[in-house]
Amino acid sequence: MTSPPSPLRLDLDGAALVANWRWFAARAGRAACGAAVKADGYGLGARDVTRRLAEAGCRDFYVATWGELDALGPLPAELGVSVLHGVRAEDMDAALASTARPVLNTPAMVARWREAAGGRPCDVMIDTGMNRLGLTPEEARSGLLDGLVIDTLMSHLACADEPESALNERQLFVFRGLKGAIPARRYSLANSAGVCLGQRYALDLVRPGLGLYGGTPGPAAAGRLAQVVRPHAQVVQARSVPAGATIGYGATFTAPRPMRVAILNLGYADGYLRAFGGNGHALAGGVACPLVGRVSMDLIAIDVTDAPDTGEGDWLALAYDLPAASQATGLSQYELLTGLGRRYLRRWT
Numbered sequence: 067m068t069s070p071p072s073p074l075r076l077d078l079d080g081a082a083l084v085a086n087w088r089w090f091a092a093r094a095g096r097a098a099c100g101a102a103v104k105a106d107g108y109g110l111g112a113r114d115v116t117r118r119l120a121e122a123g124c125r126d127f128y129v130a131t132w133g134e135l136d137a138l139g140p141l142p143a144e145l146g147v148s149v150l151h152g153v154r155a156e157d158m159d160a161a162l163a164s165t166a167r168p169v170l171n172t173p174a175m176v177a178r179w180r181e182a183a184g185g186r187p188c189d190v191m192i193d194t195g196m197n198r199l200g201l202t203p204e205e206a207r208s209g210l211l212d213g214l215v216i217d218t219l220m221s222h223l224a225c226a227d228e229p230e231s232a233l234n235e236r237q238l239f240v241f242r243g244l245k246g247a248i249p250a251r252r253y254s255l256a257n258s259a260g261v262c263l264g265q266r267y268a269l270d271l272v273r274p275g276l277g278l279y280g281g282t283p284g285p286a287a288a289g290r291l292a293q294v295v296r297p298h299a300q301v302v303q304a305r306s307v308p309a310g311a312t313i314g315y316g317a318t319f320t321a322p323r324p325m326r327v328a329i330l331n332l333g334y335a336d337g338y339l340r341a342f343g344g345n346g347h348a349l350a351g352g353v354a355c356p357l358v359g360r361v362s363m364d365l366i367a368i369d370v371t372d373a374p375d376t377g378e379g380d381w382l383a384l385a386y387d388l389p390a391a392s393q394a395t396g397l398s399q400y401e402l403l404t405g406l407g408r409r410y411l412r413r414w415t
């Protein structure tokens with residue numbers, strides 16, 4: 067027996083996803099434009115995102131782990147996939163059975179790959195100042211990498227979303243210095259925000275994630291990228307609330323007047339976190355209706371007094387413009403995407 071349809075849904079705009087990727091590809095000039103699809107395509111569904119971007123011409127994809135690579139399913143041979151967290155000993159069987167490349171981050175990973183994979187290509191991450199993942203420039207220059215077939219030598223920017231940060235130029239300078247010293251087919255530094263810093267940062271290949279999914283990675287992208295993700299939820303119950311009554315856990319909201327309230331099938335377990343309390347909105351028949359009271363695990367209350375026809379079973383769209391929602395809630399645009407969870411039906415249009 068098949069399950070009944072979910073009472074919550076993500077509408078995913080495939081044309082917007084592709085348009086956003088093309089925007090980055092154009093900004094990157096002659097550099098190739100890849101796509102970060104880790105964390106299940108930032109919550110949208112990595113398999114669908116990868117297929118759609120591959121059809122648009124994207125050839126380089128980034129996942130975090132070998133398990134995420136598996137979740138992409140069978141891939142056409144012309145696609146390159148890199149596994150950002152590299153290879154642990156327990157990843158080696160999977161890595162050797164796959165055509166994906168590990169991004170080697172540590173001397174132990176380099177040794178492991180050299181020993182088992184011979185001349186098979188890999189990527190290498192250099193830490194140029196973020197102090198997160200990667201070999202130090204000194205390790206990279208020490209001869210450790212001699213003889214490896216490096217497809218992409220990469221580094222990652224710590225502050226690309228702050229164009230005025232001096233760390234951006236410093237990381238670019240360090241990375242450019244390595245270009246002459248370490249042979250690789252391609253050199254890559256920029257994430258979404260890095261592309262916005264200008265073409266000097268694009269090098270041979272850029273790796274946007276956030277911006278593909280409608281996030282605004284920096285001032286240069288403001289207003290340029292289209293919203294891709296729109297959560298919708300069905301009304302479980304619509305009720306009248308008299309003036310002076312309270313709504314929800316903690317009785318934090320008191321109705322200032324008689325109200326109509328719609329209870330939606332969506333809550334913090336769906337990534338709609340409590341930070342939306344006092345900030346969230348839903349659209350009912352084109353009318354923006356505010357969230358009232360606390361967000362529950364599986365439910366929220368929406369004041370639909372101005373959209374009084376709203377009733378049980380209706381679908382409402384949640385306001386989910388990423389920069390605006392991030393501003394309102396204090397949650398990062400990344401958290402707003404990757405927290406969305408498994409209960410939505412993901413519907414591409």
Ligand SMILES: *Cc1c(COP(=O)(O)O)cnc(C)c1O
Nearest residue numbers: 102222257258259273274275276
């Ligand atoms: C996640 C990630 C990206 C994409 O970053 P965005 O900020 O989402 O564009 C690029 N490169 C690396 C190494 C990453 O980990």
